[in-house]
Structure formats: C-alpha cells, structure tokens
Amino acid sequence: MDYRIRQAKEVDLPSISRIEAASHPRPWTRDDFKWELENACGRFHFWVAAESCTERPVAYICFHFVIDEIYIRNLTVEPAERRTGIGRRLLDLSCQWGKRKGTKRVVLDVRIGNSEALKFYRNCGFDLIKGYINRSSRLMEKILL
Numbered sequence: 052m053d054y055r056i057r058q059a060k061e062v063d064l065p066s067i068s069r070i071e072a073a074s075h076p077r078p079w080t081r082d083d084f085k086w087e088l089e090n091a092c093g094r095f096h097f098w099v100a101a102e103s104c105t106e107r108p109v110a111y112i113c114f115h116f117v118i119d120e121i122y123i124r125n126l127t128v129e130p131a132e133r134r135t136g137i138g139r140r141l142l143d144l145s146c147q148w149g150k151r152k153g154t155k156r157v158v159l160d161v162r163i164g165n166s167e168a169l170k171f172y173r174n175c176g177f178d179l180i181k182g183y184i185n186r187s188s189r190l191m192e193k194i195l196l
C-alpha cells in the first residue's frame with residue numbers, strides 16, 4: 052500500500068477513533084484526539100500515515116517534545132496494515148525530527164502484557180529503563196546519538 056505521512060486533520064478523527072478502538076483495551080476517546088489536534092504546535096505533534104489514493108489514515112503517532120526529550124504518547128497502526136513497516140517509519144521520522152530539534156532521548160510507556168509492542172520497540176532500538184517500577188507499564192528509552 053502506498054501511503055504518505057502528514058499532519059493529522061479533523062476529518063481524520065473518525066478513522067483514527069475506529070483504529071484506536073480496535074487496538075487498545077483502554078482506547079483514547081475522540082475528544083482526546085481532538086485535544087491533541089487543537090494543541091498541535093511546537094510541543095505537541097500529531098501525524099498520520101494516510102493511504103495515498105484515498106487519504107484515509109491507517110496509522111498515527113502523537114508525541115510531545117519538551118526541551119531535549121520526546122515522549123511518545125500514542126503510536127497505533129490499523130490491525131490489517133501491521134508488520135509492513137508503517138509503525139517503524141512513523142517512529143523513525145519522529146526521532147529524526149526530534150534529532151534536528153536537539154532531542155537527546157525518546158521515552159515511552161508500554162503496557163505490561165503488550166508483548167508485541169515491547170518486541171517492536173526493542174527492534175526499533177529502545178531499551179527498558181531499569182529501576183522504573185510501575186504496576187501497569189514499563190518505561191522505555193532510546194538515546195539519539
């Protein structure tokens with residue numbers, strides 16, 4: 052599938068909400084995404100990978116940029132489009148963008164039990180942060196060299 056990565060728009064929210072509901076045990080609501088959209092600026096970023104011919108989003112990433120760190124708030128790929136490299140592409144582009152802005156570290160939470168995401172992030176160069184204890188999630192980081 053051909054796709055292009057661009058900033059999210061309000062018209063994308065119904066597709067994004069459907070993907071979110073099919074992907075997470077505690078999905079973000081449409082209002083959560085609307086908030087990300089309304090606050091997308093220098094610090095909050097919300098991008099989608101959209102199918103080239105239809106403009107329909109098949110994946111999205113929300114990240115927060117503060118001083119010299121990026122925090123990945125949400126990264127989700129439509130179930131039918133997984134394992135085709137879209138997740139890695141969105142993550143890599145966010146890291147590259149951050150690096151140009153002076154980001155030294157990318158951080159994220161992975162829910163305990165989400166072994167697929169853990170494998171994905173490990174494969175993308177992230178390590179577990181040792182000593183971080185939380186009942187429901189693990190914290191991972193990638194140092195940008």
Ligand SMILES: CC(C)(COP(=O)(O)OP(=O)(O)OC[C@H]1O[C@@H](n2cnc3c(N)ncnc32)[C@H](O)[C@@H]1OP(=O)(O)O)[C@@H](O)C(=O)NCCC(=O)NCCS
Pocket residue numbers: 074075126127128129132133134135136137138139140159160161162165166167168170171172174175
């Ligand atoms: C995690 C997620 C974003 C990965 O996106 P994706 O587009 O399927 O991942 P990619 O195709 O870019 O995978 C890159 C590599 O990560 C690893 N990987 C990805 N998904 C994996 C899985 N289910 N099991 C094992 N390894 C996996 C593989 O090594 C893969 O490379 P390969 O396919 O050449 O072997 C996607 O599975 C998803 O949306 N999951 C539900 C939402 C979620 O859990 N998001 C993360 C919240 S923290």
